[in-house]
Structure formats: structure tokens, C-alpha cells
Amino acid sequence: MENIIFSCSDKYNEDILAKFNPSISLEKHILECIRIFKRFKKHRELDAKKLAERADSTENRLLEGAFYCIAYHDHGKATVPFQLKIRGEKNINCSHSLDSLPFIEAQVKNNPLYDSIPELQLETLVVASHHSRLHPDKFTKWKGKMPPSYCESYLIRMEDFLNKEYSDIFSDEKPTAMYPKLNEPNYNVINYQFSQLKCLYREDSLIRDIFSFLKSAMHYCDWWGSSNQTERIFVIENVTNPLEQATLERAQERDRKRGTIPRDKIIWHNYQKKVGSVQGDIFLRAPTGTGKTEASLLWAQNNLNRHRLLYLLPTMTTSNKMWERLANIFGNANVALVHGTSRFLLKEELNEDYQESTYNYKMKEMSAFFYPVTVTTVDQLLFSLFHSNQWETRNDALQSSLSILDEIHAYDPYTLGLIIEAMKLSSARSKFCVISATLPDVIKQMIEEKSRRKFSFIQDEEYNNRIKLMINIEDKLIEDCIDRVILSFLEGKKVLVIANTVDKSVKLYNSIIETLEKKLKLEDIKKSRERVMLFHSRFILNHRNIRENQLENLPKGAFIAITTQVVEVSLDIDFDELHTEAAPIDSLIQRFGRVNRNRPQNILCPAYVYQVKSQRPYDDIDIIKSSISLLDGVGNQPNEGILRSLVDELYNEEYLPKIEAGLKKAQQLVYRAIEQRRFLYTGKLFDDDISAYTRESDYPTATCIPIEYQKEVEKLNPLNRVGYNVKIPKWIYDKNRDVDNGEIRYLYLHYDPLIGITDKSPFLMI
Known part of the structure; x- marks a missing residue:
């Protein structure tokens, strides 16, 4: 005009x-x-x-x-x-x-x-x-x-x-x-x-x-x-009814898979009822697969008083799965998903009625924590401590929400310190439910003392005496498990193999494929490849999503999954047999929870624990050695209560200095950020890996796109390119990066859809 x-x-x-x-x-x-x-x-x-x-x-x-x-x-x-x-x-x-x-x-x-x-x-x-x-x-x-x-x-x-x-x-x-x-x-x-x-x-x-x-x-x-949303609701007013209905439907589906008559009602466990009667902050400790999520939501119902609900998890993978669960309970329109790639995932989810303007408003409101229920990585909340974008609305949500902190054991002392600072900066109106299968007493006591909040404590006593596994501590390395894994596979079992590093998982995958194909007829080789899967953090997002869904919807019959610790938390998977490298006892217990998850109590499944030469990716080889020693001392059929007690033996008062150091560092950085920004200014996070603000790691990462997808991604808008993103160690990216580092950051290493990226991937001259 x-x-x-x-x-x-x-x-x-x-x-x-x-x-x-x-x-x-x-x-x-x-x-x-x-x-x-x-x-x-x-x-x-x-x-x-x-x-x-x-x-x-x-x-x-x-x-x-x-x-x-x-x-x-x-x-x-x-x-x-x-x-x-x-x-x-x-x-x-x-x-x-x-x-x-x-x-x-x-x-x-x-x-x-x-x-x-x-x-x-x-x-x-x-x-x-x-x-x-x-x-x-x-x-x-x-x-x-x-x-x-x-x-x-x-x-x-x-x-x-x-x-x-x-x-x-x-x-x-x-x-x-x-x-x-x-x-x-x-x-x-x-x-x-x-x-x-x-x-x-x-x-x-x-x-x-x-x-x-x-x-x-x-x-x-x-x-x-x-956006003409004058009738949008601020909060969920009833949790119990939709929770009971969704839980019943999940239980009935499991009954059908087992070949039993589907139940007609849900009967809550005693510990779930106790959790649901608590007013105020609570620690919840219960074994994997016993209904902790449902218990936390019963707690939320009992504490609802015009509160929003925040469900905070350690990883994007766990957040995605929890969003699916809670959206099934409360409806997509009431549950937000917020993390680094949620914009991409939700566009795929909402593609049937997709409109750019409506979608953008939804994303803005989700990012602001405006939905009645928000599922997010804990980092998104912790960014508000550093006054990054939209800190105001997220801080306001913290003041008036019921926050469920799941998998609290997964955080390093520094991140735990940030979580405690967030608790301290929240109002008396806010409430916290802290959940873990392996919450050490020393961390529980530290949270309560330093956050200046009073917590109730409930644990699942019913499952303490349950025995699910026959644990075998091997004197050899995990590379020696190949023949036993393949034998179990040929017997029709679902076998989970967990390595501590990406490179080790790739090596195991290649060895298993090579050995398996030597034992099969030519016509069975292709079918076997479809039943052997590698899963680690260095796949592009599209391929990670496929693997996550495949793990939670395993086909009937034999299957082998070779993974890293990406499967330790929140994925609802159930294998017949476990082979794992040695790790700290809390990580091992999480891995044990991926086996024999939904079976009758008289069934025991084998779990094999193998020695390691290096502590990577963990900080201390002595913690791994101590974990194996503790595990070896309780026999090969420990119950859930004994396994959990080992966590307190490992993380005793000698572990306190590490926690104290993490708390001190977190507090200093938070208050420095708040004071530098005059309590009101909003800053930007410029680091390549913004998780550097909320996680303490010796392995910083970089997000990039394999060069082999260049023709595909340059036809896409920035949002759809996210599906081709892969996170890799920054040293690998710096060594194999594109020269001009333009709008799209390419990685000049070969990307294999079955294997992903490793530090041994061949360099590409394109």
C-alpha cells in the first residue's frame, strides 16, 4: 500500500x-x-x-x-x-x-x-x-x-x-x-x-x-x-477421575498382552494411598515400575488449590514419554511439552489441524509455562534462575505450582544445588514431590536442610521383599557376552545390552550382527537385522524418536537392544535378560528396572554385570568398584529393599563434600546472575550448549547436522530441520566441522542410520 x-x-x-x-x-x-x-x-x-x-x-x-x-x-x-x-x-x-x-x-x-x-x-x-x-x-x-x-x-x-x-x-x-x-x-x-x-x-x-x-x-x-482464547482454563481441577480411567486402560492393555482377563477397576497400592493423603512437600521412594507417577498425581490431587502442575524430568527423552502419558490423561489441550526440540515434536503431533498462527501462540504459551500441566526438562525451569528469556513467567509458575521432580537421583551435585536454589526462591504456596527409586538418605537430608522446607517421606514397603533378578557378576568384560546374548536371542528372548559409552555400544552392535549372521541362514539375515537395534545419544532426532517408540512397543518374540544409559530412566520397557557394564549402584538399579518389569512375582530374570577398565562417563572408578563389591556381598538374588540399601552404603557421609561443593557453586552463580541483572533484567544464553548453565559435565556437546542430509535440510524451514539435529561431543564437532559455520552447522563425518555418529566415523570430503 x-x-x-x-x-x-x-x-x-x-x-x-x-x-x-x-x-x-x-x-x-x-x-x-x-x-x-x-x-x-x-x-x-x-x-x-x-x-x-x-x-x-x-x-x-x-x-x-x-x-x-x-x-x-x-x-x-x-x-x-x-x-x-x-x-x-x-x-x-x-x-x-x-x-x-x-x-x-x-x-x-x-x-x-x-x-x-x-x-x-x-x-x-x-x-x-x-x-x-x-x-x-x-x-x-x-x-x-x-x-x-x-x-x-x-x-x-x-x-x-x-x-x-x-x-x-x-x-x-x-x-x-x-x-x-x-x-x-x-x-x-x-x-x-x-x-x-x-x-x-x-x-x-x-x-x-x-x-x-x-x-x-x-x-x-x-x-x-x-488469540481469542477467552475460555481457556488456568488449572486442572480434577486429577483423580481421568487418572483412574487412564491407569485402568493401561492395566487392561497389559492384561491382554499377558493373556489374562482384563481387570475392571484400579486398586491403588498402599503406598500410593499414603502418598495421596499427604499435604505439603514429600519425598517418594519406590522401585521402578511400581506406579510412582500415579502416586505423585494422587498427591497432586490432594494439594490442588488453584495450582498449576509442573512435571520436571532429567532428559528430553523422558519428557517426551511423560508428555504422552499425561496428555493421554488430561488431554493434549491441557498439557504442554517444553524442551529444546519440543517445537519440532509438537508440530508433528498437531499436523492434522496445523495453522502457523495458532501453533505459534501455543508454543509461546507452552514456553511460558501457562498450560495447566507442563512437562519439561528441569533445565527449562532452572534457566529462570539465570534470567534467560521468559524467566518471569517461569518464575511466576514456580511460585504457584505443584512441582513433581522425577528421577532426582539423575542429577550431579551442581544441578542438585540449582534445584535446591529454585526451591528456596519459591513461595510457601508452591509444593514439591521429589521422586526416585534410588534416593540416597544423604541427598534427601541435604535437600530438606538446604531448601528450608519440611518434607514428608513415604516409600514403597510392599515391594521391598520382592525378588526380580538373578544377578551374576562376571569376571570378564562385556565384549565376552556375545555368544550368551545370541543364544538367548535364538531361544526367543528379549535381551537388553547396556554399555557405558557410545563407542562401546557400537562395537557390541557390530559384533552381535556379525556373529548372528554367521549362525543364520541367508533368508533369515534380513529378518534378524530388524530385531537387533542400537540406541544411543548420537542419532539424529528423527531416528531417536523411532528407536524410543520401538523400545516401548517391542514385537513379540526375540529382540536385542544394544544401548547406553539413555534407557535408564522413564522408558516403559520390559526385557527378559540384561547384560550391562559395571556402573555406580544407583545406575545399575535403574538398569535392573528395565528387566522383569511387568511379570508374575515367581519369575526371576537373569542380569549379568561385567567389569570395566575405565570409569567413563562417570567421575570415579572407585565408586564403580565399590558398587560391584557391595552388590557382590548380598548374593545373587537380592530383594528390592536390599538393593536400595546399597545406595545408602555407597553414598554415605563421605559423599557430602561433593554435594556441598556443588551446592556452593550453584548458589554463587545464581546470585551473581541475579545481582548482575539487577533482579529484573533478562539476559541471553549464548553458549553453544546451553545446558552448560544447568549441568556440570566434562563432555560439552554441540548440535549439528550430518553433511549427508544437506540437500534435504536446505529445502526445509528451520523448525523442520530440527529432526536432523544430532548432539555430539564438542571436540568431535570442532575437529570435523564445516569451515564457514554458517546458518546451518554441518558435520563432515559419515552418518549411518543404523549406527549414528561416533568419533571413529570416517571424515567426508564433499
């Missing part, structure tokens, strides 16, 4: 647009936002009351501040430049966030929300950052520039509209505010607020939670109003 002429003086309210294509008037958009705010106010009034008490303010004033953010956040759209730009004028440069600031400032300037810093206008900072992150260089290009021409007659009429809405919501007249000055640079408003932030000290960290609350209210109302 060219030569557009626009004048505010001769336009009616409906012609002042907030959005274009389809056209939506500014008044209608604000009305939709306020409609959602009325529901938000009712839903979050208890959170507002508790937060206001901490700030020596009032619930009404805090919610009033949220109303002002919503009412004035788009006033900067009622300017001539914005209206020209939204109608198609390409050469217009304006910022409606900046141009909204005089109006929100005028409303709150003489009515401070937080008396400890009366000059700081948190509402103004929320409006300033409602489309982009808050940082000290924000809007500097507008410094000294005079404000645009406003549609003042329209804005005066809008004030009458907002006065009526305020009176309806708060049953009182809206406080009168001076009309803003529009004859000086709008940058002056934000510049003054940034100057106030320079004076903050640690005792003022409460402003993080107030700012987070206001920012969340702003985004809930703006995003849901923009």
Missing part, C-alpha cells in the same frame, strides 16, 4: 487498530484482555494475597497494578506512525511499547506498588518489556527523539471506557491520574526507571516475584486476548 493518508481527528474508535489481517480495533483488543483479566483476578487472588503480604502491600493494589499493565500496554498503538505502519506503510519506524510508557507512568507515578523503592514503577517496566526482554540498552536508539503524534481524542474516550471497567472489577472509582506529558522524549521515562534499578541490593530481591506476577498477568491477558 502506498501514499496512505491517516488522521486521528476524523477516525472513530473502531478505526484505531490494534492488529491487522484480520483487523481488530484497539478498544476491542483491550476489552478482550480485560475479560480474561477478570478470570485471572479470580483465579490468582490467593497468590496475590500471599505475595502482597510479603511486600507489605495489599492484594487489591497488586491486582490493580496488573490491571494498569493490561489497560495501558497498547496505548502506544494510538499514534499516527503505528496506524500507518499497521496499514502497510513500510518505511515507518516506531515502538508502541515505548510510546505506551507515558500513560502507564502517569497512572502509577504517585501510587507506588512497592514502598521499599517508591520511585520504581514495576508496572512501567512490564509495559516496556511486553514484546521483548528488559535490558539496560533497551530503546537507546530513541534517546532524544520527540514522541509521535497521538490520537488524543481517542485516548481520552478510552479513559472513560477504562474507568468503567475498573469500577466493575474493583467496585470503586479508578484513581485519577494527571494526563501524561507528550512534549518530551518517551525514552526519558524508561531511562529514569533504569536509573532506579542501579540502586538495588539483595534485600530487594522480592521485586523479582512482584515483577514476575505482573508480567505473567500481562502475557496471559494479551496472548489469550489476541
Whole structure:
């Protein structure tokens, strides 16, 4: 569109647009936002009351501040430049966030929300950052520039509209505010607020939670109003009924596979009932495959009080599987999946009714933890401690959620320290359910002491006496297991082989395939290859997804899976026989849990544990040796209770210095980040591997695409390219990377769909 002429003086309210294509008037958009705010106010009034008490303010004033953010956040759209730009004028440069600031400032300037810093206008900072992150260089290009021409007659009429809405919501007249000055640079408003932030000290960290609350209210109302989702629910109100139905259906499917009559109702275990009766924080310890997830959800039902539910897991693989389970219980529309590749996975999931605009809103809301149930890697929550993007909404979720921390044993001391810091920074309204099959007492005690929270403790006593395995500790290396694995395979068994490193798993896979094919007839060789699978972390995402689904839906009859520790947690798999390299006892117990998972109690399955020459990828060979010694001392048929007691023997008080060091490092980095960012600024994570902020590892990784997929991926948009991503050790990438390191980072190593990438893959000259 060219030569557009626009004048505010001769336009009616409906012609002042907030959005274009389809056209939506500014008044209608604000009305939709306020409609959602009325529901938000009712839903979050208890959170507002508790937060206001901490700030020596009032619930009404805090919610009033949220109303002002919503009412004035788009006033900067009622300017001539914005209206020209939204109608198609390409050469217009304006910022409606900046141009909204005089109006929100005028409303709150003489009515401070937080008396400890009366000059700081948190509402103004929320409006300033409602489309982009808050940082000290924000809007500097507008410094000294005079404000645009406003549609003042329209804005005066809008004030009458907002006065009526305020009176309806708060049953009182809206406080009168001076009309803003529009004859000086709008940058002056934000510049003054940034100057106030320079004076903050640690005792003022409460402003993080107030700012987070206001920012969340702003985004809930703006995003849901923009996408016309006025009836979206904030929380799940009933967990028990859908949980019982989904659990019954899963149990009936298992009954059919066993050839037994499907049961007609669910009877909870005693420990699950106990967990479901607990109010407040809880530690839950129970063997793998005994229904810990269901127990944690029964706990959630008993603690629901307008809470969101966060389900936090250690890996993307475990998160994917848990999302599938919880979506089956609560419905796709109520369960979010958030991690580094969730955008790609959910686009595939939603492809039947895919629309770009709707999809983008869903992804934005998921990333903000706005869904009633959010399944995510723990890292996504911990990033909020470092003020990375969307830290505000995630921090607000932490203050008002029931958080289930599954597989807590999987974290190193540093990550555990970050989790404890998150607990400390959460409010009394938040509740935590900490789950593990192998939770050592020393870690349990440390979490309770350092988080300053009081936990109940329940463990599954019923399964303590159950014996599932015949454990054989071998004097040889796992390379010597080949003949025994193949014999079991030829007998029709499902055999799981777990190596500690990717290279070892590839070597075992090649040896098993080679040996097996020597024993088979030519016509059986192809069929056998379909029943032998290699699975480790260095496959592209598309191939990882295929392998995960294959493991959880194994065909009838013989099967061999050669894997690394990627199968240790959360995959619902059940093998007849295990061959594993020696590892720390808690990892071994997790591996044992992948065998004889769903069988009658009188059946024992064999598990073979082999010696190792190196501690890789673990930190200490002595921990592995001690684990084997402890395991050897309890005989070859230990029950579940004995196995779990070995964890406490290994991780005793001598392990405390490592935990203490991790906690200290985590605390120092968190508070340094918060203070450097003035408690409110949002930073960016620039590291190639952003997990470096939340995990302590000697093996940093890089994400890239094998060069052999170049022709395919360059036809795809960035979102669909994610399916070809592979994570490999950074030293391998640096040694075999593309030269220019452009938009797509290619790896010049051969990628085999059956084997993946290893450090011994041949270099490609293309």
C-alpha cells in the first residue's frame, strides 16, 4: 500500500487498530484482555494475597497494578506512525511499547506498588518489556527523539471506557491520574526507571516475584486476548477421575498382552494411598515400575488449590514419554511439552489441524509455562534462575505450582544445588514431590536442610521383599557376552545390552550382527537385522524418536537392544535378560528396572554385570568398584529393599563434600546472575550448549547436522530441520566441522542410520 493518508481527528474508535489481517480495533483488543483479566483476578487472588503480604502491600493494589499493565500496554498503538505502519506503510519506524510508557507512568507515578523503592514503577517496566526482554540498552536508539503524534481524542474516550471497567472489577472509582506529558522524549521515562534499578541490593530481591506476577498477568491477558482464547482454563481441577480411567486402560492393555482377563477397576497400592493423603512437600521412594507417577498425581490431587502442575524430568527423552502419558490423561489441550526440540515434536503431533498462527501462540504459551500441566526438562525451569528469556513467567509458575521432580537421583551435585536454589526462591504456596527409586538418605537430608522446607517421606514397603533378578557378576568384560546374548536371542528372548559409552555400544552392535549372521541362514539375515537395534545419544532426532517408540512397543518374540544409559530412566520397557557394564549402584538399579518389569512375582530374570577398565562417563572408578563389591556381598538374588540399601552404603557421609561443593557453586552463580541483572533484567544464553548453565559435565556437546542430509535440510524451514539435529561431543564437532559455520552447522563425518555418529566415523570430503 502506498501514499496512505491517516488522521486521528476524523477516525472513530473502531478505526484505531490494534492488529491487522484480520483487523481488530484497539478498544476491542483491550476489552478482550480485560475479560480474561477478570478470570485471572479470580483465579490468582490467593497468590496475590500471599505475595502482597510479603511486600507489605495489599492484594487489591497488586491486582490493580496488573490491571494498569493490561489497560495501558497498547496505548502506544494510538499514534499516527503505528496506524500507518499497521496499514502497510513500510518505511515507518516506531515502538508502541515505548510510546505506551507515558500513560502507564502517569497512572502509577504517585501510587507506588512497592514502598521499599517508591520511585520504581514495576508496572512501567512490564509495559516496556511486553514484546521483548528488559535490558539496560533497551530503546537507546530513541534517546532524544520527540514522541509521535497521538490520537488524543481517542485516548481520552478510552479513559472513560477504562474507568468503567475498573469500577466493575474493583467496585470503586479508578484513581485519577494527571494526563501524561507528550512534549518530551518517551525514552526519558524508561531511562529514569533504569536509573532506579542501579540502586538495588539483595534485600530487594522480592521485586523479582512482584515483577514476575505482573508480567505473567500481562502475557496471559494479551496472548489469550489476541488469540481469542477467552475460555481457556488456568488449572486442572480434577486429577483423580481421568487418572483412574487412564491407569485402568493401561492395566487392561497389559492384561491382554499377558493373556489374562482384563481387570475392571484400579486398586491403588498402599503406598500410593499414603502418598495421596499427604499435604505439603514429600519425598517418594519406590522401585521402578511400581506406579510412582500415579502416586505423585494422587498427591497432586490432594494439594490442588488453584495450582498449576509442573512435571520436571532429567532428559528430553523422558519428557517426551511423560508428555504422552499425561496428555493421554488430561488431554493434549491441557498439557504442554517444553524442551529444546519440543517445537519440532509438537508440530508433528498437531499436523492434522496445523495453522502457523495458532501453533505459534501455543508454543509461546507452552514456553511460558501457562498450560495447566507442563512437562519439561528441569533445565527449562532452572534457566529462570539465570534470567534467560521468559524467566518471569517461569518464575511466576514456580511460585504457584505443584512441582513433581522425577528421577532426582539423575542429577550431579551442581544441578542438585540449582534445584535446591529454585526451591528456596519459591513461595510457601508452591509444593514439591521429589521422586526416585534410588534416593540416597544423604541427598534427601541435604535437600530438606538446604531448601528450608519440611518434607514428608513415604516409600514403597510392599515391594521391598520382592525378588526380580538373578544377578551374576562376571569376571570378564562385556565384549565376552556375545555368544550368551545370541543364544538367548535364538531361544526367543528379549535381551537388553547396556554399555557405558557410545563407542562401546557400537562395537557390541557390530559384533552381535556379525556373529548372528554367521549362525543364520541367508533368508533369515534380513529378518534378524530388524530385531537387533542400537540406541544411543548420537542419532539424529528423527531416528531417536523411532528407536524410543520401538523400545516401548517391542514385537513379540526375540529382540536385542544394544544401548547406553539413555534407557535408564522413564522408558516403559520390559526385557527378559540384561547384560550391562559395571556402573555406580544407583545406575545399575535403574538398569535392573528395565528387566522383569511387568511379570508374575515367581519369575526371576537373569542380569549379568561385567567389569570395566575405565570409569567413563562417570567421575570415579572407585565408586564403580565399590558398587560391584557391595552388590557382590548380598548374593545373587537380592530383594528390592536390599538393593536400595546399597545406595545408602555407597553414598554415605563421605559423599557430602561433593554435594556441598556443588551446592556452593550453584548458589554463587545464581546470585551473581541475579545481582548482575539487577533482579529484573533478562539476559541471553549464548553458549553453544546451553545446558552448560544447568549441568556440570566434562563432555560439552554441540548440535549439528550430518553433511549427508544437506540437500534435504536446505529445502526445509528451520523448525523442520530440527529432526536432523544430532548432539555430539564438542571436540568431535570442532575437529570435523564445516569451515564457514554458517546458518546451518554441518558435520563432515559419515552418518549411518543404523549406527549414528561416533568419533571413529570416517571424515567426508564433499
